[in-house]
Amino acid sequence: xxxxxxxxxxxxxxxxxxxxxxxxxxxxxxxxxxxxxxxxxxxxxxxxxxxxxxxxxxxxxxxxxxxxxxxxxxxxxxxxxxxxxxxxxxxxxxxxxxxxxxxxxxxxxxxxxxxxxxxxxxxxxxxxxxxxxxxxxxxxxxxxxxxxxxxxxxxxxxxxxxxxxxxxxxxxxxxxxxxxxxxxxxxxxxxxxxxxxxxxxxxxxxxxxxxxxxxxxxxxxxxxxxxxxxxxxxxxxxxxxxxxxxxxxxxxxxxxxxxxxxxxxxxxxxxxxxxxxxxxxxxxxxxxxxxxxxxxxxxxxxxxxxxxxxx
Amino acid sequence: xxxxxxxxxxxxxxxxxxxxxxxxxxxxxxxxxxxxxxxxxxxxxxxxxxxxxxxxxxxxxxxxxxxxxxxxxxxxxxxxxxxxxxxxxxxxxxxxxxxxxxxxxxxxxxxxxxxxxxxxxxxxxxxxxxxxxxxxxxxxxxxxxxxxxxxxxxxxxxxxxxxxxxxxxxxxxxxxxxxxxxxxxxxxxxxxxxxxxxxxxxxxxxxxxxxxxxxxxxxxxxxxxxxxxxxxxxxxxxxxxxxxxxxxxxxxxxxxxxxxxxxxxxxxxxxxxxxxxxxxxxxxxxxxxxxxxxxxxxxxxxxxxxxxxxxxxxx
Numbered sequence: 209x210x211x212x213x214x215x216x217x218x219x220x221x222x223x224x225x226x227x228x229x230x231x232x233x234x235x236x237x238x239x240x241x242x243x244x245x246x247x248x249x250x251x252x253x254x255x256x257x258x259x260x261x262x263x264x265x266x267x268x269x270x271x272x273x274x275x276x277x278x279x280x281x282x283x284x285x286x287x288x289x290x291x292x293x294x295x296x297x298x299x300x301x302x303x304x305x306x307x308x309x310x311x312x313x314x315x316x317x318x319x320x321x322x323x324x325x326x327x328x329x330x331x332x333x334x335x336x337x338x339x340x341x342x343x344x345x346x347x348x349x350x351x352x353x354x355x356x357x358x359x360x361x362x363x364x365x366x367x368x369x370x371x372x373x374x375x376x377x378x379x380x381x382x383x384x385x386x387x388x389x390x391x392x393x394x395x396x397x398x399x400x401x402x403x404x405x406x407x408x409x410x411x412x413x414x415x416x417x418x419x420x421x422x423x424x425x426x427x428x429x430x431x432x433x434x435x436x437x438x439x440x441x442x443x444x445x446x447x448x449x450x451x452x453x454x455x456x457x458x459x460x461x462x463x464x465x466x467x468x469x470x471x472x473x474x475x476x477x478x479x480x481x482x483x484x485x486x487x488x489x490x491x492x493x494x495x496x497x498x499x500x501x502x503x504x505x506x507x508x509x510x511x512x513x514x515x516x517x518x519x
Numbered sequence: 520x521x522x523x524x525x526x527x528x529x530x531x532x533x534x535x536x537x538x539x540x541x542x543x544x545x546x547x548x549x550x551x552x553x554x555x556x557x558x559x560x561x562x563x564x565x566x567x568x569x570x571x572x573x574x575x576x577x578x579x580x581x582x583x584x585x586x587x588x589x590x591x592x593x594x595x596x597x598x599x600x601x602x603x604x605x606x607x608x609x610x611x612x613x614x615x616x617x618x619x620x621x622x623x624x625x626x627x628x629x630x631x632x633x634x635x636x637x638x639x640x641x642x643x644x645x646x647x648x649x650x651x652x653x654x655x656x657x658x659x660x661x662x663x664x665x666x667x668x669x670x671x672x673x674x675x676x677x678x679x680x681x682x683x684x685x686x687x688x689x690x691x692x693x694x695x696x697x698x699x700x701x702x703x704x705x706x707x708x709x710x711x712x713x714x715x716x717x718x719x720x721x722x723x724x725x726x727x728x729x730x731x732x733x734x735x736x737x738x739x740x741x742x743x744x745x746x747x748x749x750x751x752x753x754x755x756x757x758x759x760x761x762x763x764x765x766x767x768x769x770x771x772x773x774x775x776x777x778x779x780x781x782x783x784x785x786x787x788x789x790x791x792x793x794x795x796x797x798x799x800x801x802x803x804x805x806x807x808x809x810x811x812x813x814x815x816x817x818x819x820x821x822x823x824x825x826x827x828x829x830x831x832x833x834x
Contacts, residue, residue, distance in 0.1 A: 350537035354803070355810040356769035362545055362803045365791040370550040452663045459665055460772055460788050472665070479669050479777065483676050489669045497666060504661070 248509020326393030334404025637717020660711025
C-alpha cells in the first residue's frame with residue numbers, strides 16, 4: 209500500500225522511449241522531460257482537477273452534504289442526486305466533494321510535517337553525524353518499532369475525543385494529520401539522511417568546504433538542491449499511502465467525526481447496504497482509488513524525471 | 520554468529536523499551552481524569568482516592584511506568600477503565616487467539632500463493648503472461664483492504680447468492696465459511712508483495728554463474744531450477760515476514776471490524792469507542808511485541824540459513 213514499491217512497468221517503458229528522444233535533442237527543461245511521461249502528466253492533470261473540485265466544488269454544487277432527504281434514502285443516481293444518496297438520504301456527490309477535501313487537506317498537512325520535520329531532521333542527522341545523528345536516528349527507530357499504522361491508531365484513539373471537544377473539527381483534522389505524520393516522518397528522515405551521507409563524501413562538497421563555505425551555506429546551496437528531488441518524490445509517493453491511511457482511521461471511527469463526511473467513513477457506512485444499492489460504496493471507493501493511483505503514477509513520473517539514470 | 524545474535528537480542532530490548540515507553544506515555548498524557556469518568560455522578564473522595572490508588576495513578580510518572588512494565592513482564596496488562604472488575608487480559612483473552620489464527624492463515628496463504636506466482640513470472644520473464652501476472656499482483660498489492668471487501672462481498676452476493684449458488688456469510692465468526700473472505704482480504708496485499716519480491720529474487724539467482732554451471736553439467740532444466748535455483752531464491756523471502764506482518768496488523772483492524780470478527784483489532788476498536796485506554800494500550804503492546812518477536816525469530820533463522828550474513832556483518 210505504500211507507494212514506494214508501486215513502479216508499474218508501463219511507466220518504465222514509456223519513459224524509456226521518451227529518454228531516447230530527448231537525448232538527441234540536447235537537454236530539455238525539467239517540465240519538458242516530465243511532460244513526455246504521459247501517464248504522469250495525465251495523473252497530474254487529474255490530481256489538479258480533483259483539487260479544483262474539492263476547493264471550488266461546494267460553490268457550484270450547492271447541496272448541504274449533511275442534509276437528509278428522506279425521500280431519497282439509498283437512492284440510485286438520478287437528476288436530483290447525480291451520484292445517488294446514502295442510507296440517511298444524504299447527497300453522495302456533495303459528500304464525496306467534502307470528503308475529498310478532507311483527504312487532500314490531511315495529506316497536505318502530513319507532507320508539510322513530513323518535509324518540515326522528517327526531511328529536516330534527516331538532513332541534520334546526515335550532515336552533522338555524531339550525537340545529533342545518534343539522537344535523531346534513535347528517535348526514528350523508536351517509532352519504527354510500531355508496525356504499520358499501530359502508533360497512529362493509538363495516538364488518534366487516545367487524544368481524539370479531548371481534542372475534538374476543545375478544538376472542534378479543525379483540531380480533529382490536525383490530530384489525524386499529526387498522528388499519520390508520526391508514523392511517516394521516520395522513513396522520510398531515513399531516506400534523506402542516507403542521501404545526505406553519500407553527498408557529503410562527494411568531491412564537490414569537499415571543494416566547497418575548502419573554499420571556506422560554512423555549514424549553513426553548504427547545506428542550503430550544495431546539499432539541499434541535491435536532496436530536493438528525493439524529498440519531492442518521496443512526499444508525492446507518500447501521499448498515496450497517507451490518503452489510504454486517513455481512510456483507515458476514519459473507517460475505524462478515529463478520523464473526522466460524523467455527520468461530517470470523509471471517504472473512509474462513507475465506505476464504512478455504505479458497505480452494509482451493498483446488497484440493496486452498490487453504487488453508494490462504489491463511488492467513494494472509486495474516488496479514493498483515483499487519488500491513490502494518481503499520486504503513485506505522478507510520484508513515479510517525477511522520480512524518472514529527477515533521476516533518469518535509474519530504471 | 521553468536522555475536523550477531525547477541526546484537527539482535529540487545530536491539531530487541533531497545534525496541535521493546537520503545538514500544539512500552541511510547542505506549543505508556545501516550546496514555547499518561549491523555550487529557551482528562553479517567554477516575555472521574557469511571558465514577559460517573561458519584562463524588563465520594565474516599566472512593567476516588569481508593570480508585571486512584573488501585574490504578575496506580577497516585578504515583579509519579581516514572582513509578583507508574585515501572586509498575587506498568589513490571590506488570591507486563593508478569594503478563595499483566597492492567598485493569599480496564601470501563602469495567603472495573605475486569606482485567607485487560609480477560610477482555611483480550613480469546614481475541615488474541617482469534618487474531619493469531621486469522622493472521623497466521625492469511626500469512627500462510629500469501630506465501631503459498633505469492634511464491635509460486637513469483638516463480639511463474641520469473642521463468643517467463645517479459646512474456647505477456649509475466650506482465651499480466653505482475654499487473655495483477657500490483658493490483659492486489661495496491662488495492663486497499665476496505666475496497667477489496669465490498670468487491671468480494673458484491674461478487675459473493677450478486678454472483679453466488681442471487682443465483683442460488685452456495686455463498687459465504689457476510690460477517691461473523693465461528694463457522695468455516697466465515698474464514699474465507701477475511702483471510703482472502705488479509706492475504707491479498709501480501710500475495711502481491713511476496714510475488715513481486717520472489718520474481719526479482721528468482722531472476723537474480725537465474726543469472727548467477729552456478730546456474731550456468733549446473734546447466735553445463737547437463738542437469739535437467741527442472742532440476743536446475745527447482746534444486747539449485749529455488750533454494751537460493753527462497754532465502755530473501757525470509758526478510759519479507761517483517762513488512763508482511765506490519766500489513767497484517769493494520770489489516771486486522773480493518774478486516775476484523777468490517778467482518779465483525781472478535782479478534783484484538785475488533786476489541787481495540789470497541790475500546791476506542793469507550794475510551795478504555797488500558798485496553799487500547801494492551802492491544803498496541805501485544806501487536807507490536809508480537810511483530811518484533813516474529814521479526815527476531817526470522818532474523819535468527821535467516822542467520823542460520825545464510826552464513827554469508829554473519830561473515831558480512833562481522834567483518
